[in-house]
Every structure is written in C-alpha cells, then in structure tokens.
Amino acid sequence: MFKRIIAITTVLAATTTWAQAQEVKVGVNLPYTGIGAEFAQLVDRGMELYLKVNADKVQPYKITLVKRDVKDPSGANAKIAVQELLTQDNVDILAGWIYSPNAIASAPIVTAGKKLAVIMNAGTAHITTMSPYYVRTSFSMWHAGYAMGDAAAKTLNAKTAVVGYTDFPPGKDSLAAFKRSFEANGGKVVDEIPMGGAGAVPDFTPFFQRAKDKKPDVFFVFVPAGDHAAAVVKTFAALGMREAGIKLIGPGDITQDTKLQAMGGAAVGLITMHHYHADLDNPENKRFVEAWKKEYGATSTPDFMAVGGYDGMAAIVHVVQTLKGKVEADKALEALKGWKFNSPRGPIMIDPVTRDIVMNEYLSEVTMKDGRVFQKTIGQIDAVKDACKEQKIGPCAPK
C-alpha cells in the first residue's frame, strides 16, 4: 500500500514537473492601442501565425503568450510592462518592442531581469548594445540605408541625391547610413530635408517641391511605415517628379506591403532596398503569404513587420527546443548566436558577436503585374550585416 502511494506520488510529481517543463511563457509587449496599434497587430499576427503553421515544431512544449499593451512610445509604460512580466508573470522569455524608445528604456530592466529578450521591430542601430540579453530578429535602419547608398551609386548610376527624412532617430539613421555609403562611392548628397515628425502626417508637397527644385538623380526618402508612406507616393506622383527625371528611392518602409495596393499606379517606378516584401520569390515566402491570406483574409498581406514577429517566434521556438523547455538566458543566448533559419525573407542568421540579424537585402522596383501593384526584385545582396556596428560608427562603437 505504502509503496503504491509512493509510486503514484512520484509519477504525479514527475508528470507535473514534466508538464511544467512543457509550458514556456513568453511576455509580449506591443502598442496594442494608440498610434502603433496597426504595427502591433502585424507583429502579433506574425507571431501567432508561426505558432499555428509550425505547431509540430513546437511540440511537445507549449508556448503561452502573455500580452501587454505599452500604449505609446514614451518608455514609461514599456518599463512597467516589462517589469511586471518579469516579476509578476515570471515569463521565461521577453519579446516585442515596436518603438525604439521603448526598447531603449527597457534595457536596464532586461539586463537586471536576466531573460532572453527578442526585439521584433525597433530599428535604432545601437539598441542591441544596450543589453547583453537583446537579440534582434527585425532589422537595423543601417541594413537598408547603407545598402541603398551602394546600390544608388553602382546599380542606378546616380551622382547626386537629395535625402528627405522624418525628423526622428530612424530617419536620421537612414540619412547617415545612405550618405555614408553613397558618398563613399563617389556620389554627393546635395540637400538633406527633415520632413516633420513621426506623429501626424504632414503635407509633403513643400518638401518634395524643394527636392524637385534641386534636380537630383535620385530622391532618397525615409518615412515611417504606415500613413506617411502612402502620402509620400501620392505627393511624388502629384508633383510630376518622375516625369522630371527624378527616381524615388528608399528603404522598404515606403512601399510597405499593407499600403502598396492602395497606392496604385502612382507607385510604379519606385525603387526600394529592403530585407522583405510580400512578392519575394522563394518557396518559404510563398508558403508564408499563402498561410497568412488563409488565416487573415484574402485581401490581407504580410509585410516586413509581420516577418519580424514570425522570425522572432521561430527563434524562440528554436531556443525552447534546444534547451528542452528549460529556458535559461545565458544558454538561450548561446543557442541563438550563429543560429541560421530559412525565413520568408531568405536565409537569416543571428550574428554571434552583435546579436543582431544578418540577412539578404533586395533591390526592388515597383511595377504593375496582372492588374495589381507588384515589387520586382532587380538585385540582391547576400548576408548584409548592420554597417553601423560593423564599422563602429558613433553610438554603435563598443563602450
């Protein structure tokens, strides 16, 4: 009798601990309300889609997403959310961060909390240096900006450029990145135009008029994804800049897939450099887009933010599987350093030194195909690293 009790208790204890080892809690902080709600939805959907489509890869573990709204980019709410995720919900892994200020503000807490933190969007280059537990699966502004400067000089044979950018760090980063590589290749940036803030969309006409007057070969524009991008394309068309012989170029934020179709014919001719767009021609992406449309509607489309969430979740699942459900931060970091994955954006890797993402950049041109707006890939650069940290520029230099 006694033996049986012991046997049953042992089995029960083992099952419970085994069951507990099964569940991994991921604390997700995203701006579900406020001006970032749209972006939060994209990343959230990307994460959920990965878990749904790759349910077999998650087995036998269970990943629970604990979601917290950070409401705005002011930093305060993000700090509270992360602090509570760590101390109240006792999550094993942190994820999310759309806005760079929130990621920057959270860094001390992440370091003190000693948990793996996967950044799924925030793009300011030096964020990954702010905490040893930050791993980024999205991008740095320098990935696209630097590559574009190269491509503008070499592929597009541009000699002069005007840069228009939204006046906040991602815009300044983009400007710095583009200018550095463009001028290194013999080009000249003849004017730098700050175009308002990241909040309300300004009327771009006066800025674009100024750029048009300078008659550059290319007009490099960075604006945050969303409403800004749509307005940019419309203004470009409305001012007849293409007819004036100016090419509009920029990172893929300006041709965000979710806004692309609404831009219509006005977007044709735009040339962008980015790590992802929904028309990429590789088998992973075809599966990804199909699964997305099936889950979220035929008129819906994923974009680079969704991929940030998708790949971020892939990284998390990899960690869970490698560590067999017992996620410790230092071991998790080891598991991710040098991790390779076949993402919808092509092959990606986490740089073992910087913990930032290494991925392909695609030069694309917007065209019309079968009655819809289509991005045609006209060039590809493999395994691009974040140039800011590579070349130790400014705040990216090691402290």
Added chain:
Amino acid sequence: MIFGVDVASMLLGGVAAGMVLFIVSVGLSLTMGLMGFVNLAHGGFAMLGGYVIVQAMNHWGMGFAVALVLGFVITAAVSVVLERLLYSRLYRAAELDQVLLTVGLVFVMIASVTLLLGPENQPLRLPLALQGQIDLGIVKYRTYSIVLIATGLLLAAGLWLAFERTQIGAQIRAAVDNRRMAESLGINIARLFTITFAAGSGLAALGGGLGAEFLGLDPQYPLKYLVYFLIVVAVGGLGRVTGVFYAALLIGVLDFVLKKYLPQGGTAFIYGFTILLLLWRPQGLFGGQAR
C-alpha cells in the same frame, strides 16, 4: 525656377491645405462660439464621416460626390442623437466636465472604430478624374488640390450666404454675440444649438472625407489633428466663419512656405506664429469681445 511658378505652386498648395482645415474647423468654431462648449470630440465626427465616406466608396460602390453627401447626412444624424442624449445635459456645466465628456466620447469612438474595422488606415481611392495633374496655364498643379480649393470656396460662400442672408443665420450670429439678449428676444436657443451642432459635425465629416487624401484616415485621426483645428479656431476667433476661413488659409500657406524654405524648424514655426498672434490679438483675428 521661374518666380511666378514658384509663388503660384506655394499659394495653391497652402490654400488647398488651408481649405481642408477650414472645412473641418468651422463646425468647431461655431460650436465653441455659439454654445461655449468645448467639444474635443469634433475630430471624432470628422473621422466618423471619413469612415462612412470611404466605406461607401470602397464597399457600397458609390461615387465620390454621393459618398460625401451620405457622410454629411449620417454624421449629422449621429451628432444630433449624441447632442440630445449627452451634450445638452452639460450646457451649463463647468468647462472641465465638458472636457471630460468629450474626451471620453473620443476614446469610445476610437476604440469602437478600432474594434469594428481594425487599426489600419483606410485607403481612399479618388475617382480617376480627380487624380493626376491639371494645366492652369502658369503652372501644372495637382488636380485634387484645385478641386479642394474650389470646393472650399463654394462651401465658404454658401456658409456666408447662410449666415448673412437667412433668418437662422441671423439668429445664430445674434446668439453668438449675446446669448441672453437673443434668448430674451424669443429665439429658441436649444433648437439653434442642435441645428448648429448638426451642421458643424456634418461639415467636419465632409472635411474628414475630403482631407483623407492628405491627412489619411485611421482610428487615431481625432487626436492627431485636434491641435491644428484648435489653433485655427483660436486664431480665427470663436463663432466667426470668416475668421476661421482666413485663419485656415493663413496657417495653410504659412505652413507650406516655412516647410519649403526652413524645413529644419519643423512644426515650431506654426506654434510660434500662433503664440505671437494670440498675444497680439487674444480674441483671434476676427473674434468679438474676449470671453
């Protein structure tokens, strides 16, 4: 760059932007001037109207003009319901209670729209005739901007006529200047409030739909642009249609010119300009006695 062309495109761009501001803000000015009611949910009506217009065009297949009319009517109707149910209870209440009510309403509007239609912005596809550029002789300019200017002028003229030549217009003007006196003359103030409120909200809806091409349309619209509407109202003077008109044009053109020649200043110049103007004339350009 030929001087004439430069000036012309500056003016046209600025005036077009000003027109959108005018159409949305005139309702706010009337409400605040006539009823002394701080309606921070005004942007919410612009958003609602914009959404109705976009839905009508994208999903119910209506033309642009028809959709605009529909947007006006539906938003005006909704505003009447809200006015009778909620706003009218607070006409004599303290300013802060009015602020509380209207801000609460805005939150409800934003949350409802997000829950029903999602947080993405709504694309407005202009009819082909309104896209592209138009040749005006001196300069080629964006067709839609010209259309906006024309529409704005028509609306302004129509409003001016309504205020100067109709009895209701005279009653409204009287009530704005001196409500107690107007009441003692037997004017039905409550009815005037409702009519003005409905018209103002309907106009806001028109502004939301017409301006969607420039300002976009998403659930955050009411709060994003509220500051600009308030600036136009304050600079123009409460309750004065002409005031709002000129203030909107002035701000539109000034913003344009400054952005082209001094983009480094950002939005600072408009705020600086507003401060200087309001210090010089606290009641606004055309306002009556400071309340």
Added chain:
Amino acid sequence: MTPAPPSGVLNRPAALVLAGRHRIRLWETVPWTLAIALYVAFPKYLAFGTELLITILFALSLDLVLGYAGIVTLGHAAFFGAGAYTVGILAKQGLWSEPITGLLLAAAMAAAVGLGSGLVLLRTRGLTLLMLTLCTMALLEEAANLAHVYTGGFDGLDSVPITPLFGRFEFNPLYPTTQYLYVLAVLFACFAFVRTLVYSPFGQSLTGIRENLLRMRAVGAPVRTRLVLCYTLSAAIAGIAGGIWAQANAYVNLGTLGLDRAATVLIILALGGHGRLYGAFIGAAAYMSLSHFLSKVYPTGWQLGLGLLLVVIALFANNGILGVVETLAHTLRRRRTGTPASPPGLR
C-alpha cells in the same frame, strides 16, 4: 490693529466651518496608509505604484493652478519635461547626479520656465490661454527635438546615472522599492506644502480670483502677481514630478514634454475633481488603475471601458468623482440627521 468683530459672530455655524477647514481630518490619513499598504502587501506592483505616485504629484501641481487659481492649461507638461530634462542632462553629462539636490535643480529650472511663460501668457484667459500654453509646450518639445545632441531626441536619454539615495539606497530597475519610498516621501512633502498654501491667505485669495476676478480687483488684491506666483509654484512642483520621474526611470524622452502627458493629467484632474486637493489622488488612482488593469485583460479594446467611465462621471456634471462622492455624502447626512448640513461644495 483690526477692530474686534461683533460678539457672537465667531460662534455662528458658518464661521466655525470656515475657521476649521484647514484642520487635519482623520480620513486624510487614508491615502498615505493605502500607499504604505501597497508597499507592504503588493511589492510586485511597485513599478506601477511609483508611476501612480508621480502622476499624483503632477496632477497636484496642476490642481494648484487649475483648481485654485482657475487657470486652464494644456501645457503643464512643459514644466514636467523641463524638470525631467534638467535631471537627465545634468546626470548624463556627468555634472550632477545626486537625487535630492537634483530635484531642487529641476524645480528651479521648471520655476524659471513657469515664471517666464506666466509673465507673458497670464494676461489672457479662456481658449486663448489654453492655446498659448499648448503652443508654448509644443515649442519646447520641438526645441528638445532639435537639440537632440543633448536631449537624445525621440529616442531619449538612456541609462541616466543616479547616485544612490543618501549614498546607500540604490535604485533597482527591476525591484523599485527604493524608488517607491523615495517618491512617496517627496509626494508627502510637496502635498504638505500645497495643503498649507491652499488654506493660507494666499490660497484663499486664489480662490477669490477664480470665483470673481472683478471683485478681487475691486478690493485691491494684486491679482496678476498672485496668479504668476501661483503659476510659478505650480511649475516648480511639476518640475519636481518630472525630475523624480527621470530619476525613478533612469530615462527621459520627448514624451515628458508631449501633449499626451499634458492632456492625460488634465483628464485625470477633471475625473477626480479639481480644487479639492484629493481629486488628484482619486483621479490618478482611478484612471491609471483602470487603464493598467483593463489593458492586461483586454489589450486592444480597454480604451472603450475608460471612455465610458469618463462619460458617465462627466454626466453627473458635479466636478468629477469627488463631487459625486460629496453629493452622496451630503444626501446621506441629510437623510440620517434630518437637519440641513453644511451645503456641499464648501471647501
């Protein structure tokens, strides 16, 4: 030498009430006991608690200027941000990082901004003043963005170094126990100051200015001096709130100067009840608890609940939650005793 009042006047009920208003009542210890209770019972909520206390301090500063002097301002975050950036920039540049004196510096800077803007802007009233305060704050925000070399711009100043309190108590980012108690102490000190001020002759004259400007001028009260002084004091306290926010979070960015912050604190005060000192406490507690806990349950749709609460309280049209509570208490007292008690609204 003031002549003695006619005999018997000082014993009338109205006079007794007026004379006794400043005395500390028993229920006034409740907020502080609750704050200590939070520290003891819910140590895991201290990050939220710290933010709540700082918001209360900020709302308190706004109440001084809005509830007592009647100045409606949408630009109060200008002072919050001024204080925050003073602390942040000084610490980041390695010039000054001691917390308590840092707060004094923050208060001084914010007071300077308040004095400067108050002298210019307080000539106007109503919507004009509202827009002027809003535009001034927006200008400051733009200036901070342009000076991004010092202020960090949109991304902000991170890892602001703050030396431990009294050389011993460190600010732990993950377990903010020290921060909480520090903020609580500062809030208590500032509250004691504001409470004394409000019941002093100066404070009474502010109420007079708010209620009837013309009459105050007629009795010869130095209206403008009082208003500017009140505005400056309020700015100083808002600067302390901003400075302590920067210290507790070790972070400053443009959000401290933004319309979002200024509008939220105004709504909080309207929700709680202005001109009643404790409106700041109740409004902040209600607003922030609701948005915090509701957003955990319903991350995408919690704004609906918050909006509905605001609409409901507004419809009572009785100066926020405190006004509603006061009316209820008054009605209950009437029912119980059957005799007319002191009218509600008398403070």
